[in-house]
Amino acid sequence: MGTMNLEERSLSLQKVLEEKIAFADQREATALLGEHDEYLQVLMDNFDCRFISRGEELAIDGEAQIVRAAAQVVRELQYLHRQGTTLTMHEVRYSVGLVKRGKGEALHSLFSDTILVTSRGRHVRPKTLGQRIYLDAIRKNSITFGIGPAGTGKTYLAVVMAVAALRARLVEKIVLTRPAVEAGERLGFLPGDLQEKVDPYLRPLYDALHDILGFDTYQKLLAKGVIEIAPLAYMRGRTLEDAFVILDEAQNTTPSQMKMFLTRLGFGSRMVVTGDLSQVDLPRGVFSGLSEASRILSDVRGVGVVRLEALDVIRHDVVARIVEAYDRADKARRDSEKKSAELQERKTAALEKAAASERGEADA
Known part of the structure; x- marks a missing residue:
């Protein structure tokens, strides 16, 4: 077995990074992970790391950057839950989306603004x-x-x-x-x-x-x-x-x-x-x-x-998917209308140029 160089050892250490998140009790664990682990499944679908649920604790291990992102989502959801909000699939998916887009730092202030x-x-x-x-x-x-x-x-x-x-x-x-x-x-x-x-x-x-x-x-x-x-x-x-x-x-x-x-x-x-x-x-x-x-x-x-x-x-x-589909269709329609208008303008310009050329030849 060969000896790993420093870069390989660094990558190896990154991949065994583990974060543990403690829940106050089983009720909090259920609120954060879902009645039937449906929220946990969203995390698993979006973050390429391993999630291990052990009663009142969630362990996450894998590549450091991914683990930190997944843990950030869980901790923000935990904060939101402790502030009295009943979590839904929206909060879970939106939190995941923000973190994946590099805007995770906005989650805390976003969810803490009670009107x-x-x-x-x-x-x-x-x-x-x-x-x-x-x-x-x-x-x-x-x-x-x-x-x-x-x-x-x-x-x-x-x-x-x-x-x-x-x-x-x-x-x-x-x-x-x-x-x-x-x-x-x-x-x-x-x-x-x-x-x-x-x-x-x-x-x-x-x-x-x-x-x-x-x-x-x-x-x-x-x-x-x-x-x-x-x-x-x-x-x-x-x-x-x-x-x-x-x-x-x-x-x-x-x-x-x-x-x-x-x-x-x-x-x-x-x-x-x-x-x-x-x-x-x-x-x-x-x-x-x-x-x-x-x-x-x-x-x-x-x-x-x-x-x-x-x-x-x-x-x-x-x-949300319906709205996005209509938006795409509207954009495609506008793009098509714009192209048609541009094509018509080019045709008109070409016809005018040809007509002008014919008039010039006739005058000659």
Whole structure:
């Protein structure tokens, strides 16, 4: 048997590095590794090292760099669990993804930012870096645009920030609104009184408030006028002062509606505008006010524009993959249209050149 040189010995020592992580008890071990070791399986699928679960201890051995990364994920999840968060597959997979992208140092601060505690005792925290950037923008700016696909939490987090501001007495009321024209329907053509007409459009906002405040508290604040929920058309002619105002589904506003809404901002107020530009229900040929406003106001002081991505989707894993697939299809379509336009331009230029050449020959 040959003698190993220093480099070979160094590599050999690297590969037998072992880290041990102790759990407080079996319940913590189950919370971190999964009821049926499903979270442990995610770690095994993503890190090329050996995991040995021994009751209230997890041993990880393998190449040093990989072991340290895997251990970092487990320790961050342990910290999150001890802060009172019920771990889900999202926290596990997102933590793994961040560490593998070299952004593991952001995990601790990301998961430790509690915005508020709901009526049922649930701690609401940002779940992705995109969400944290979004929340920081809301704290910093008078008007914040949150743009992104379904499942990124843009509306729910805006409502959470509104309730947090109300509890801290930073504002005196919460105003929630949506455009009342979606999927080709107009209020005047829908059956029932005003409340019955607008309820289907505003249901997501009701649901968010019920979840955060509890039904009884929500009803009391609504009765006192502390919470107001109304269609966008009812904002015209008003100045909203000392209020936290949220415009949801803003992709379905026209440019004039968006300008009308934004100019309702009064002293002591804050606005959050949310929407998904891939879900515009406006009539063909009508430009989205959200698209225009986010473009022309992005450099205005006091205005923040945050674009959430598929990585920020919190819903079922399949939803994130669906969003990514549509994004790829949209990009491919845009690229194809661009190539077609360029080809048409070249053909037109060639025809014009040929025509000019023929005219020159005829003149000669």
